[in-house]
Amino acid sequence: MPSSIDVRLDRVTKRFHEVVAVDDLSVDVEQGEFFSMLGPSGCGKTTTLRMIGGFEETTAGTIYLGEADVTGLPPFKRDVNTVFQNYALFPHLSVRENVAFGLRRKKVDNAEIDRRVVAMLELVEMPGYESRKPSQLSGGQQQRVALARALINHPKVLLLDEPLGALDLKLRKQMQIELKRIQTEVGITFIYVTHDQEEAMTMSDRIAVMRAGRIEQLGSPEELYERPRTEFVAGFLGVSNLLGGSVVGRDDSFVSVRIADGTVLRAPAELVNGSATVRIGVRPEKLRVTPIVEGAGPTPADGGLNALDGTILDASYIGVSTQYLVKTRDGHRLTVYAQNLETGGAAEALADGHPVRLTWQPQHTFVISVTTLDDGRTPVQTEEGAP
Amino acid sequence: MMTAPPTAKRRRSLRARLGGLLLPGFTGLLLLFLFAPIAVMIAFSFNDPAGRQNITWQGFTLRNYVDLWGRSQITDPMVLSLVVATISTLVATTFGTMIGLALTRYAFRGRWLMNLLIFIPMTAPEIILGASLLTLWISLGVERGFLTILVSHIMFNISFVVVTIRARLVGFNMSLEEAGMDLYADGRTTFWKITFPLILPGIVSAALLAFALSIDDYVITLFSAGRTVTFPLWVFGVSRLGIPPEVNVLGTLIFVTALIFIGVQLWNARRADPSTRPAGPVTVVGR
Numbered sequence: 001m002p003s004s005i006d007v008r009l010d011r012v013t014k015r016f017h018e019v020v021a022v023d024d025l026s027v028d029v030e031q032g033e034f035f036s037m038l039g040p041s042g043c044g045k046t047t048t049l050r051m052i053g054g055f056e057e058t059t060a061g062t063i064y065l066g067e068a069d070v071t072g073l074p075p076f077k078r079d080v081n082t083v084f085q086n087y088a089l090f091p092h093l094s095v096r097e098n099v100a101f102g103l104r105r106k107k108v109d110n111a112e113i114d115r116r117v118v119a120m121l122e123l124v125e126m127p128g129y130e131s132r133k134p135s136q137l138s139g140g141q142q143q144r145v146a147l148a149r150a151l152i153n154h155p156k157v158l159l160l161d162e163p164l165g166a167l168d169l170k171l172r173k174q175m176q177i178e179l180k181r182i183q184t185e186v187g188i189t190f191i192y193v194t195h196d197q198e199e200a201m202t203m204s205d206r207i208a209v210m211r212a213g214r215i216e217q218l219g220s221p222e223e224l225y226e227r228p229r230t231e232f233v234a235g236f237l238g239v240s241n242l243l244g245g246s247v248v249g250r251d252d253s254f255v256s257v258r259i260a261d262g263t264v265l266r267a268p269a270e271l272v273n274g275s276a277t278v279r280i281g282v283r284p285e286k287l288r289v290t291p292i293v294e295g296a297g298p299t300p301a302d303g304g305l306n307a308l309d310g311t312i313l314d315a316s317y318i319g320v321s322t323q324y325l326v327k328t329r330d331g332h333r334l335t336v337y338a339q340n341l342e343t344g345g346a347a348e349a350l351a352d353g354h355p356v357r358l359t360w361q362p363q364h365t366f367v368i369s370v371t372t373l374d375d376g377r378t379p380v381q382t383e384e385g386a387p
Numbered sequence: 388m389m390t391a392p393p394t395a396k397r398r399r400s401l402r403a404r405l406g407g408l409l410l411p412g413f414t415g416l417l418l419l420f421l422f423a424p425i426a427v428m429i430a431f432s433f434n435d436p437a438g439r440q441n442i443t444w445q446g447f448t449l450r451n452y453v454d455l456w457g458r459s460q461i462t463d464p465m466v467l468s469l470v471v472a473t474i475s476t477l478v479a480t481t482f483g484t485m486i487g488l489a490l491t492r493y494a495f496r497g498r499w500l501m502n503l504l505i506f507i508p509m510t511a512p513e514i515i516l517g518a519s520l521l522t523l524w525i526s527l528g529v530e531r532g533f534l535t536i537l538v539s540h541i542m543f544n545i546s547f548v549v550v551t552i553r554a555r556l557v558g559f560n561m562s563l564e565e566a567g568m569d570l571y572a573d574g575r576t577t578f579w580k581i582t583f584p585l586i587l588p589g590i591v592s593a594a595l596l597a598f599a600l601s602i603d604d605y606v607i608t609l610f611s612a613g614r615t616v617t618f619p620l621w622v623f624g625v626s627r628l629g630i631p632p633e634v635n636v637l638g639t640l641i642f643v644t645a646l647i648f649i650g651v652q653l654w655n656a657r658r659a660d661p662s663t664r665p666a667g668p669v670t671v672v673g674r
Binding site for chain 1 (some may be wrong): 531560562563565566567568569571572573576580581583585
């Protein structure tokens with residue numbers, strides 16, 4: 001079944017005077033999808049959301065909702081609703097009138113409005129709160145009312161601008177699960193803006209990691225985590241160990257990369273776009289640490305695993321895991337998260353200063369091509385970029 | 388050493404007692420200073436003076452109140468002042484609100500100039516404004532009277548309204564209007580359903596201020612009045628011959644009216660904002 005497109009941004013640019021907030025951005029959001037825009041502040045994610053909502057005009061480009069071009073339409077003529085960062089509940093109106101606001105504008109009859117308000121407050125688990133004023137609600141409750149006020153209109157797309165930002169950690173976790181449940185229940189496309197990578201990973205079907213007004217990488221949470229294509233994405237979503245090197249060989253599925261200390265490591269071939277100079281990376285939890293026993297000689301890298309030797313700089317026990325800092329022979333520092341499967345003896349063997357070997361599956365290696373631009377386009381030629 | 392603590396204690400308690408008396412005493416004196424003239428004014432509105440001088444207490448009477456309504460030389464200026472104050476308040480509040488909104492919302496050419504011009508009537512001495520207006524009326528050849536008084540009152544009232552409204556709008560959360568638009572309300576509906584109810588307390592304060600400023604303005608009015616007599620002009624006129632008790636009567640009536648207004652506004656504010664209500668048991672709604 002081909003999924004239809006709910007929101008399409010076609011080469012959208014937004015400039016505030018000299019500052020380019022959103023830079024030639026194109027993206028398709030599919031119907032029923034939980035789509036997140038993730039990035040640090042100033043990356044253009046909120047501006048993009050506000051352009052979809054109609055609160056900012058585009059400098060260039062076109063915005064489609066379904067088939068319709070809505071680029072020039074004011075917010076009240078767009079079939080989208082927004083959950084604002086500070087909720088923006090109307091302080092002079094009761095919860096009932098806040099939630100009913102959109103339906104009243106659409107001239108839905110009163111009995112129908114009453115029925116839908118009650119049903120919507122059930123959905124967000126706020127039944128019986130109709131006559132409260134927003135000032136009498138807690139932050140989490142205001143959040144739910146804001147959600148109800150937007151969803152009751154059955155918009156084509158729901159826009160959420162860091163809606164959990166003002167809540168404390170525990171409530172935020174709870175609301176993440178709630179939001180995902182509600183989204184699944186109502187089947188409306190959600191476009192969610194956040195700077196919290198964990199929040200985005202927990203809820204999203206797809207995430208667009210944004211930086212400087214562009215999409216740095218777009219994909220499922222797993223794709224972004226396991227196969228980041230840029231250093232920025234690798235660093236923004238969790239911890240990563242990066243090593244520079246050059247491609248020295250290639251077979252059907254893997255390329256061999258010689259890193260600075262002379263070790264040859266293998267990485268999936270499809271991740272290398274033909275450039276000779278690359279940076280390869282691996283997530284800390286993919287690494288296994290084994291002590292090198294003196295006098296036993298170098299153990300062969302068995303089973304086609306990548307192997308890299310170093311010494312332990314620091315080992316910190318943090319309950320669920322132990323975090324090691326390992327220094328390679330050429331001075332790189334790599335982070336390792338090892339699950340605490342054994343206790344006692346293993347810890348002693350991996351004390352500070354002990355020589356160790358790090359091993360990992362070659363397919364867990366990801367590749368950041370040095371000559372690839374941040375947005376993954378083919379770069380203009382630079383001196384180091386000869387393919 | 389055994390005697391020192393009781394002495395220190397006694398001294399401290401004496402100081403504490405003096406300190407405890409000082410603040411209430413000072414506050415009481417200040418209140419007396421503020422309200423004694425008003426009390427005297429109210430008391431002497433019931434005086435029954437022998438001649439035109441209403442200075443010494445002669446005896447209690449209600450005649451001053453009863454007689455007031457038949458004497459047009461007293462009631463006419465009062466009615467005129469009320470009419471001028473009402474119309475100038477309505478006009479100034481309407482335009483002042485619009486200007487206040489424009490100045491806080493939009494960046495437009497000449498906004499800084501507008502901001503400056505709005506402040507001039509507030510900061511310039513009244514006598515200068517009055518004299519300038521007089522020059523204006525004469526050079527335009529406008530006959531001075533009701534209309535010129537009204538125009539000058541609207542002029543200075545607008546400034547005060549704009550400043551009051553603007554203060555209210557500074558803390559206004561713009562995303563509330565965006566939320567209105569997001570929920571299918573066009574610009575006009577958003578204004579009447581969201582913005583207006585939220586800034587209404589500010590508009591009401593501005594209107595009350597404008598009314599109060601207009602009804603007792605003397606200096607500017609004098610230059611624009613010609614031979615028309617407003618209430619302050621009449622009071623000043625008769626006071627040169629000795630203040631009759633009617634002045635006290637009208638003063639008392641204005642004071643009582645103001646008290647009623649303030650009372651109603653306080654009551655409204657309490658009703659509208661539950662946070663100012665004294666803490667009480669919170670009812671839990673829900674299941």
